[in-house]
Amino acid sequence: MGKDFVFLLFVAMTIGGAAIVAFAKRIIYNAFALMLSLFGLAGLYVFLSADFIAAVQVVVYVGGIMVLMLFGVLLTTKLTDVKLTTLKNQRIWAGITLGFFMIVLGAVIQRAPWIVTHEELVHDPQSATIGELLMTKYLLPFEIASVLLLAALIGALFIVRSEHK
Amino acid sequence: MTETLTNPVLTLLRLIPGVETLSDGMQVLLSGFLAGVILFAFIAVFALYAVYLERKVAGHVQDRLGPMEVGWHGLLQTIADAIKLLNKEDFAPKDVDTKLFTLAPFLVFMTALSVFVVFPYDSQVSIANLNIGIFYVIAISSIAVPAVIMAGWSSNNKWSLFGAMRSAAQIVSYEIPVGLSIICVIMVVGHMGMQEIVEFQGGGFWKWVIFRSFPFNFIAFFIFFLGSLAEVNRTPFDLPEAESELVAGFMTEYSGMRWAFFFLAEYGNMLAVGLVGAALFLGGWQPPFEFLSFVPGWLWFILKALVLIFVQIWLRWTLPRLRVDQLMYVCWKVLVPFAFVCIIGVGLWEVLT
The missing domain is CATH 1.20.5 (Single alpha-helices involved in coiled-coils or other helix-helix interfaces)
Structure with missing residues (x-):
C-alpha cells in the first residue's frame, strides 16, 4: 500500500504536469510543468525497476533539455495569453492526429504482453x-x-x- | 552484502513504539519523514558550524580574529544569526511571480538534501545503497539548475536573472568535467554503488582511488575538485553571486527564512561535494592505515570531507574571482581535455594490468 501511494504520487506528477503543460497560459509555467512531468516519468521508471534509465531520464531531460528550453523562455518577459497557433485550422489537425495516436496507443496496449506481477520484473x-x-x-x-x-x-x-x- | 546493510532511518523507525501496527503506507511515509528530519538536522548543524569555520578562516586569512563576542571565541555567533533569520518578516517584492518565487528555495534545498541519502556513512551504513549510487547524485544535482533559474526568473529583477543564467551556464558546463572525472573512478572500481566504491579502497591509503593508475586518477581528483567548486558556486567560481557585479545574484530578492534555505542548500552542497570527493577518491570510511581502524569509520569519512571543505574555504579567501570568459576557458579548454586524457590513461592502465 505504501508503494502504491508513492506510485500514485508519481502518476499524479506525470499527468498533472502534462495537464499544466497543455492548459497553462504562461509559457514559463508550461516549461516548469514539463519538468515536473518528466521527473514523474523518471519515478515511474523506478517502479519498473529500471533505476539506471530513471537517472538517465533525470540527467538528460530535467538537467539538459529542460535547461535549454528554460534558457529560451528565460529572456522573454511575462509572456501571457499568447495564441500559439502556427497552422490554419490547428485544432482540427490536432484532433485528427490525436485520434490516430489514440488508435495506435490502444492497439499497443491491447497487444503488449504486460508484466503484471512484481516477481516477473528483473531485479x-x-x-x-x-x-x-x-x-x-x-x-x-x-x-x-x-x-x-x-x-x-x-x-x-x-x-x-x-x-x- | 545488502542483507547486512544497516539503515539508520529504519533502525530509528523500529524504535518508535507501536510502529508495526501501522499500515505499510504509513510506515513508508513515516520513514520518508524521518529521513527528511534527520538529514535536515544534519545539514543545519553542519551549516551552522561551517559558517563559523568560514568566518574564522576568513578572519585569520585577512589577519583578523573573526567572530569573538558571542560565546567562547564566538562559538554561538552563528546560532544567534540563525535565530535572527527565523524572526525576519517573510517578505516578497510586489512584482515577483509569487508561485515560483515561493517554490524555488524549497526546490533548491530539496535537491541539496536528497543527495545525502546514498552516501556510505560507515561500513554497511547508508540510508539507501542504490546500485546506481554516484549516478543518482549526478542526476539529482542536475535538478538544481532549473530550480536556480526558477528563483532568478521569478524575482523579476535583472540582477537575479543574470545571476541565474550565469549559474545555469556554469553548472551545466562544469557538470561535464566532473562527470568525466567520476567516470575515471567508475572505470577503476567497476561499480557505481557508493558502498562498493568505498569497499574497493580498503587496506591503506595507497589503495585509495586517488593513487590508483597513477597519475591519471590523481589528476582526475583535481578536475573533480575544481569542477565541484564551480558546481557549488564557490570562489573562484562564484560568478552567479558576484556581489560587486550582481548584488547577490539569483537570491537578490530573497530575505529571511527563504534566503536561509538557499544558504543551507549552499552549505549542504559544500558538504555533499566534500563527502562525494572523500568517498570516491579518498577511501570514504576506510582508515589510511590498518592500525588506525579503531577510529570509527564515519569519523574518517566526515574528517576527510572536512579537510576538503577547509580547502574550499581556504581557496575562497585567497583567490580572486574568475571572469566569465576565463570561467568557460578553464572548463572547456583545460578541464575537459585533461579529463579525456585521464579517461584514456585509466582505460589503458586497466586494460594492461
Missing part, C-alpha cells in the same frame, strides 16, 4: 546489462548515435562561431 543491476549490450549486440547503433551527436556538436560550433566567412 539485476540494469547498468551492467545495458553496458554489455551496447558494447556487443548494439555496437553499431551506439556508434551511429555517437557520430550523429558529434556531427550535431560540430554543427552547433560552426553556427555559433562569429568569424565564419
Whole structure:
C-alpha cells in the first residue's frame, strides 16, 4: 500500500504536469510543468525497476533539455495569453492526429504482453546489462548515435562561431 | 552484502513504539519523514558550524580574529544569526511571480538534501545503497539548475536573472568535467554503488582511488575538485553571486527564512561535494592505515570531507574571482581535455594490468 501511494504520487506528477503543460497560459509555467512531468516519468521508471534509465531520464531531460528550453523562455518577459497557433485550422489537425495516436496507443496496449506481477520484473543491476549490450549486440547503433551527436556538436560550433566567412 | 546493510532511518523507525501496527503506507511515509528530519538536522548543524569555520578562516586569512563576542571565541555567533533569520518578516517584492518565487528555495534545498541519502556513512551504513549510487547524485544535482533559474526568473529583477543564467551556464558546463572525472573512478572500481566504491579502497591509503593508475586518477581528483567548486558556486567560481557585479545574484530578492534555505542548500552542497570527493577518491570510511581502524569509520569519512571543505574555504579567501570568459576557458579548454586524457590513461592502465 505504501508503494502504491508513492506510485500514485508519481502518476499524479506525470499527468498533472502534462495537464499544466497543455492548459497553462504562461509559457514559463508550461516549461516548469514539463519538468515536473518528466521527473514523474523518471519515478515511474523506478517502479519498473529500471533505476539506471530513471537517472538517465533525470540527467538528460530535467538537467539538459529542460535547461535549454528554460534558457529560451528565460529572456522573454511575462509572456501571457499568447495564441500559439502556427497552422490554419490547428485544432482540427490536432484532433485528427490525436485520434490516430489514440488508435495506435490502444492497439499497443491491447497487444503488449504486460508484466503484471512484481516477481516477473528483473531485479539485476540494469547498468551492467545495458553496458554489455551496447558494447556487443548494439555496437553499431551506439556508434551511429555517437557520430550523429558529434556531427550535431560540430554543427552547433560552426553556427555559433562569429568569424565564419 | 545488502542483507547486512544497516539503515539508520529504519533502525530509528523500529524504535518508535507501536510502529508495526501501522499500515505499510504509513510506515513508508513515516520513514520518508524521518529521513527528511534527520538529514535536515544534519545539514543545519553542519551549516551552522561551517559558517563559523568560514568566518574564522576568513578572519585569520585577512589577519583578523573573526567572530569573538558571542560565546567562547564566538562559538554561538552563528546560532544567534540563525535565530535572527527565523524572526525576519517573510517578505516578497510586489512584482515577483509569487508561485515560483515561493517554490524555488524549497526546490533548491530539496535537491541539496536528497543527495545525502546514498552516501556510505560507515561500513554497511547508508540510508539507501542504490546500485546506481554516484549516478543518482549526478542526476539529482542536475535538478538544481532549473530550480536556480526558477528563483532568478521569478524575482523579476535583472540582477537575479543574470545571476541565474550565469549559474545555469556554469553548472551545466562544469557538470561535464566532473562527470568525466567520476567516470575515471567508475572505470577503476567497476561499480557505481557508493558502498562498493568505498569497499574497493580498503587496506591503506595507497589503495585509495586517488593513487590508483597513477597519475591519471590523481589528476582526475583535481578536475573533480575544481569542477565541484564551480558546481557549488564557490570562489573562484562564484560568478552567479558576484556581489560587486550582481548584488547577490539569483537570491537578490530573497530575505529571511527563504534566503536561509538557499544558504543551507549552499552549505549542504559544500558538504555533499566534500563527502562525494572523500568517498570516491579518498577511501570514504576506510582508515589510511590498518592500525588506525579503531577510529570509527564515519569519523574518517566526515574528517576527510572536512579537510576538503577547509580547502574550499581556504581557496575562497585567497583567490580572486574568475571572469566569465576565463570561467568557460578553464572548463572547456583545460578541464575537459585533461579529463579525456585521464579517461584514456585509466582505460589503458586497466586494460594492461
